[in-house]
Amino acid sequence: MMTRWGRDLDPDNPWPEHPRPQLVRDAWSTLNGWWDFAVRRSDEPAPASPEEYDGAIVVPFSPETALSRSGREGRPLQPDETLHYRRRVVVPQHVHRGDSRLLLHFGAVDQSCVVRVDGVEVGRHDGGFWPFTIDVSEAFVRGFGELTVSVTDPTDTGPGARGKQRLEPGEIWYPAQSGIWQTVWFEAVPAVHVTGVDFEPVVDSGDPDRTRVRVTVRSNASATAVVRVGESTVRVETGSPVDVPLPHARLWSPHDPFCYDVLVHLEDDKGRTVDEVRSYLGMRSIEVRPPAGEPGGVPTFWLNGRAQPMIGVLDQGYWPDGLLTPPSDDALVHDLETVRDLGFTMLRKHVKIEPLRFYHHCDRLGLLVWQDLVNGGGRYRSSVTQLPGIRPVRLRDRGPRMRAVFGRADADGREVFERDLARTVALLGSSPSVVVWVLFNEGWGQYDTRRLTGRLRALDPTRPIVPVSGWHDQGGDGPAEHGEVRSLHVYGKPVRVNARMARAERERGRALAIGEYGGLHLPVDGHRVDGEVFGYQAVEDADELAAELARLERDELGPARRAGVAASVYTQLTDVAGELNGLLTWDREVRKVERYPFARQ
Template sequence: QVAAVVRPRFGAVDQWCRVTVNGAEAGTHDGGYLPFAFDVTGLLRDGGAPNTLVVEVRDPSDTGDRGRGKQRLERGGIWYTPQSGIWQTVWAERVPDLHVERLTLVPHLDDSCVEVTVHAAGGEARVAVDADGRTVARAQAPAGTPVRIPLDDVREWTPEDPFLYDVTVELGDDIVRSYFGMRSFGVGPDENGVPRLLLNGRPYFHAGVLDQGYWPDGLYTAPSDAALVHDIATMKRLGFTMLRKHIKVEPLRWYHHCDRLGVLVWQDCVNGGGPYRPEIVTAPAFLPVRLDDSGDRGHRRFGRADAAARERFREELRGTVEHLRNVVSIAVWVPFNEGWGQFDAAGVAREVAELDPTRTVDHASGWHDQGGGDLRSLHVYFRRFRVPRRRDGRVLVLSEYGGYNLRVDGHAWNDEDFGYRRFHDAARLGGAFARLHAREIVPAIPRGLSATVYTQLSDVEDELNGLLTYDRRVCKLPERLVRGVNRRLRL
């Protein structure tokens, strides 16, 4: 009989938790968005006796400084009902003593190979790569050593053709299956010298929509796997090529569906820090306020005076990058949004780029641009969008705009009504949506605009500015209209 290790695995528990098995502590975890596991082998009872696992949770929500997303104890407007406790899948696994802890899969499209690292305590793994059910490559991979596996006749991954290669890794008696896509992301000039986002070495426009990932019956937790698929598939059917996952880390199933369905992802990191000041996070929506986020003065302004809290954010950021590194569809990392807990954004962007040089970085989405990262990232809600006169060589993106509001009776969460421009019927909303893109967005593309993020996928609590209602039962605009608009968002 092979010696085994037993571990309960938690997808995410918000925010701090302590796990005991049969009254003995198995471990603790701090942070509400990343997975963790404990070895409980030595705590289990022999002979088939029942075992008791208890999870104790504490959650300060927005009264603490850890990453909290858009949760607030006093919810309202753009801040939502707080989530607490277990909100992602929990399961137990039994693995051999010698087993695969995780895989790192890095496609190198220019070199027609994939780099595989098998993380384990030792041994040499056998790796097989399949395409369309046929084995196309094999290799031996010593634990902890990156091994490049050449591939013939490489088939690229794109939103239009989201082809995935399957990977099987065998280490002793352990077998792990995964997948990867052959694609590359970057920035570079188009034929006219304009900085653009690149997919597989070619300019590619990211036509995106803001995706909060909130649900009326489960808050952070979707009602089913089919519900996750519905949101992604509906946005793709409407002609969007990208989802900006806003201030939340989803279960890995969501990213898997983006990978296989073919939708690019911009991944926000989860904001934390002290209380946010209106002059920092709200005033820039109306006034051209751009403040320095570095040094003692900048840290105090942005609610980041606590050095330990800043380091905790960096820990969670590093954990997020490592956790999602293998996701095929993630094209852009977004460390900060609209000054929420922002600090040293240019330096943080450099750290992200060092952690993952295969993707681009939007260092400060919205306002308080520090000149860092790969993108100049604008939010425009209360004024006309115009391409800035002064350019600095970064790629220009409109990372939030629109937010047009329409209440659909019988499908609203409450009587509150928040949005950036209010309409009273679908016809007027549709006309305004089409005019916005025809007059402001489409003409900006030849002048450098390279990505857009419309606000938003669905209503969320008070916010009634979704393309879908909160219950996802009604699409507020004709699908043909939205598809027609999105067809024009191309390079």
């Protein structure tokens, strides 16, 4: 199945946009487009780069996808196979300069890879959802060379982050993919250069004069940074946070997603500019608390000191022709504008890290994002991940025996998850649209929730945390252990607020959320794949779907919100493979309802 954007794809120039709007320089060049590829058994005694390749592939689309044009659509890389890429590279003149360093960036490679230039290893990376960078200045000193990437991906047979990928997909589990799935690009930087800029808005709604943003400029060597935000400018040593005053700042919100332009440059000891980058930031605060003056009141979400409705939709981020990779930037924007047009104020990004342009568009469109951490671990047991959805079962997730029950017996796998947790916060922590972290979902690879909630809180004290969405909530002593949100999943039964639970969460100071519900499935002929059909409740046609959604809101979600539920997330935005409970078909051609029929708070 192809999308309209996939049909219009230029395979010679896919995804030409700058892949990192959060940190921009002019001297860059994409390496997307045609590469050679081959798949070989990992145990074969072969060189790092095969002598013969199987054919051509369009990067950044995984070989399992139609848009890759590899001929391997639907044939996932196996755990005992290695995927090899090769491209002969000539560095463009505007990037290859004698006084600069040459950086090679990968948006994401699923899951582990080794990168070589002319047969010599220049770097390696593990973790299929996070970008990484390699300094290849010496490797490309002549301005050209052969770039190869060797990739392995165990998918759900290994403990690494995989999200909803499975080698044998079905129901809520989706087709596996592998290899390069986000933009590959060159960037020229000075010898001393900015490596990142972190923003932490400090918004005091009671005293607008004190509004400021805490900025930390990171660099590869100590230097003096000059930071300009709007009309305010400060100087600071790199690596040290500095407060930039923004009195009476224009605050970011869904109604006014205003972002300040940011310019950062580094100076040498003579005051000369040696590097310059452009960025942006949104000024906003987000918290969970009862209404002012009601210490025992119902906790809810507050954005910039005002109550903020959190009425959202579950967004899986899968495409029929690109799987994890959207066909184009326009396709990505289409989904986000559709979320807004449907009337939702928020989306929950489900167990996936998107390309950075996704968060940039959410920032500029004013869409609130609940960001899941990406799940991993061993095989999941249905008694842990599915049974609690039918009858109340809550398991403890601490200790060796229970870690094994949750698929987390492997110590190295737990260490990888905690590494990736820190990576996620570092990558997305400056995005104003990301307002909530979701640590675990439905027991998928869950462990040590109380401790990890504290670790996440230490990494980012500014955002509310959902420690567990679905079931197996672990409670805890204070927000550093139990977070700020209790999230329930409700399928196959009415959405009802348990008065005892609501009272207990109110006493803890936690907001109550319906983190998933709905799942009404409506097949649309001509816009779905053949095979198994899955959903939580079938409807016959669009009229019945609209009527049932209206009934859900009138009889269940509306009363639940009035009883204290502060957030809700409908399952889901689009169909994915055989899971046909989307408000849109998988190819995005049919919107099953014109607007989600909720009553605004």
